[in-house]
Amino acid sequence: MARAKSPEKRQAFLQSAVREIAQVGLGASTANIAKGAGLAEGTMFTYFSSKDDLLNELYVELKTETYRRILADFPHQSGLRERARHIWTEYLRWAMEKPEERKVSVLLNLSAVVSAATRERMNAERGAVAKAMVELSKRGAFKALPPGFASSAMMAMQEAVMEMAAKKPRQKVLLIEQAFDAFWQMAK
Amino acid sequence: MARAKSPEKRQAFLQSAVREIAQVGLGASTANIAKGAGLAEGTMFTYFSSKDDLLNELYVELKTETYRRILADFPHQSGLRERARHIWTEYLRWAMEKPEERKVSVLLNLSAVVSAATRERMNAERGAVAKAMVELSKRGAFKALPPGFASSAMMAMQEAVMEMAAKKPRQKVLLIEQAFDAFWQMAK
Amino acid sequence: MARAKSPEKRQAFLQSAVREIAQVGLGASTANIAKGAGLAEGTMFTYFSSKDDLLNELYVELKTETYRRILADFPHQSGLRERARHIWTEYLRWAMEKPEERKVSVLLNLSAVVSAATRERMNAERGAVAKAMVELSKRGAFKALPPGFASSAMMAMQEAVMEMAAKKPRQKVLLIEQAFDAFWQMAK
Amino acid sequence: MARAKSPEKRQAFLQSAVREIAQVGLGASTANIAKGAGLAEGTMFTYFSSKDDLLNELYVELKTETYRRILADFPHQSGLRERARHIWTEYLRWAMEKPEERKVSVLLNLSAVVSAATRERMNAERGAVAKAMVELSKRGAFKALPPGFASSAMMAMQEAVMEMAAKKPRQKVLLIEQAFDAFWQMAK
DNA sequence: GATGAATGAGGTTTCATTCAT
DNA sequence: TATGAATGAAACCTCATTCAT
Structure with a gap:
């Protein structure tokens, strides 16, 4: 052969x-x-098979790696706060370790080259993360908002942290923690 | 020329x-x-003078229009919550009325074609918005975080609202209000 | 402008x-x-707009030029033999003067890039030629054969003349005449 | 190799x-x-050894097969009309049975990839066919024309039959016969 | 100033052929 | 011998920009 x-x-x-x-x-x-x-x-x-195919596969690769990191030591047995904190922290660590990967991930998310089929496929992989998000959406200020909002809010707040961290790289670890406390105010 | x-x-x-x-x-x-x-x-x-120039001017135009809207009836005399709510609401209204403008704004923000000089120029225009943000960053959970974080967080949370609103267009008005309440939890 | x-x-x-x-x-x-x-x-x-478009337009151009030549001094009033001879002769003169044009015409005819629409369009232009061919198909040995055969046969015999002429360029004029006499045997 | x-x-x-x-x-x-x-x-x-080589070998294969068919039951002892009719009929049968083969044969004939050497080689294989063609070229209207013309004319007329047959597939057998009669008018 | 034809570098993709396995 | 991954030269086409009109 x-x-x-x-x-x-x-x-x-x-x-x-x-x-x-x-x-x-x-x-x-x-x-x-x-x-x-x-x-x-x-x-x-x-x-x-084409540049579009490469881009779709890249999207899958990046999302998969993210979920892999988050789900690796996932504290399935812990309370919601602990699980949320885990998701928060692991995602941000990955994003800060791999800023290029994250940037590309964002660009792919915004672009039309990633097909609906590919997005669908990745959504199915969220597992324990999705479960925690459902629980979160029933708490605190999120209660009054549509179900998906808590998840979007967490991702959005993580964006804000990333942006901040880019400007103050020294304080990353503390920043991640304290920003989570701010985020959690909404869920209390 | x-x-x-x-x-x-x-x-x-x-x-x-x-x-x-x-x-x-x-x-x-x-x-x-x-x-x-x-x-x-x-x-x-x-x-x-070039496509890049067009893009930079477009960035300026879009940002300027946004600030113009926000600063039009700005409640300079009101308390912080009221001013923050105004910024929150006016921005989201603009973004929802002009989804194409907003999308382009996001793309330009992410891209390298918008020069540092152009970005700097627009930052200078924030005036009353900037002032409110400074005050905000000294309150609640934001106190423990770097100065610019409150501002980033607000923008980030607005993104989350936009995303949600795209899925539930009927509930826009209520969504904007309730999401502000969630956001304000972090400032309390 | x-x-x-x-x-x-x-x-x-x-x-x-x-x-x-x-x-x-x-x-x-x-x-x-x-x-x-x-x-x-x-x-x-x-x-x-594309290479295919160029090829289609070229096909039209070549066919148009051919018909233009044939129809220029067409002896509408003469008997069938005279009209057939005119078509025969004018086509062969063009083809011999412009061997490259003819070769390309043949290649385009065989290829799939020339769309059915383009072919249709050109067929409509045949006018007096078509009329002569209809008459021809009712004569001599052609009577027993399907209507379009006389036309195909003439074109085919012209091919044979072209081939011959390429080998004996000196005898072109005589060749054209005598080959017509041979062709006409079938119509007698 | x-x-x-x-x-x-x-x-x-x-x-x-x-x-x-x-x-x-x-x-x-x-x-x-x-x-x-x-x-x-x-x-x-x-x-x-290369695509060109494949194409040349394919040309040889196709021509060889055609001659093989024609020469298989060749009526060497019969009169010219009978032998010509045999060549006419056998070639057309092959071409109609194997339209793809014939189309490829035509394309190869027109193209420059088939080398002069290859063409020469195949010409040598024509044997009894060539002999009949020589006889034919001394008869009827062909007498006045160059030696190779009768052969070219037969091939050309066969093209016309093929074209016709493609449009009226039901009448193939009759078409072949009657078209031969038309062809033979030129040799009478 | 306004126009759009002209340009050629650069984009994605195909392809005949080579060569490690 | 048989395989198909690897190659880079071309293929067709798009595009930002210039410039004759």
């Missing part, structure tokens, strides 16, 4: 795509992505 | 740019923007 | 296309066609 | 090439040809 398709090369393309897109947006050229991966442009198309 | 004869034509380009960019992203072509404005491609370059 | 679209440039593209396609087939590249026309590749796309 | 192990695989490539080329022209990709053959892309190049 011939050479097998190498997972390393696939990853090289995805990682290069993250770097390029973080720098220049979704308009990053396939030529540059391939060059950044140290592979030929044509090779990219044996791993991804 | 930018800023030429007819202000109407300038506006036509900016409005067409909003429509096109809302649909296809910042990659919208100058040809389509001009066509949408009912004017010639070349004409665009007598009003804006 | 801006520069008008120049018919000369349009013709330059079509003529270059004829030369290129005659040499390398319908796979002739847009880059080479443009280069051959002494114009930029991008310019081609202001005259033709 | 061409001509390797399995004749079955070689045939699979050639047959797949016929199918693909009949559909999309000589631009048919080696990838699709290989896929259609149920074999790997690379394998093709152990049987044929």
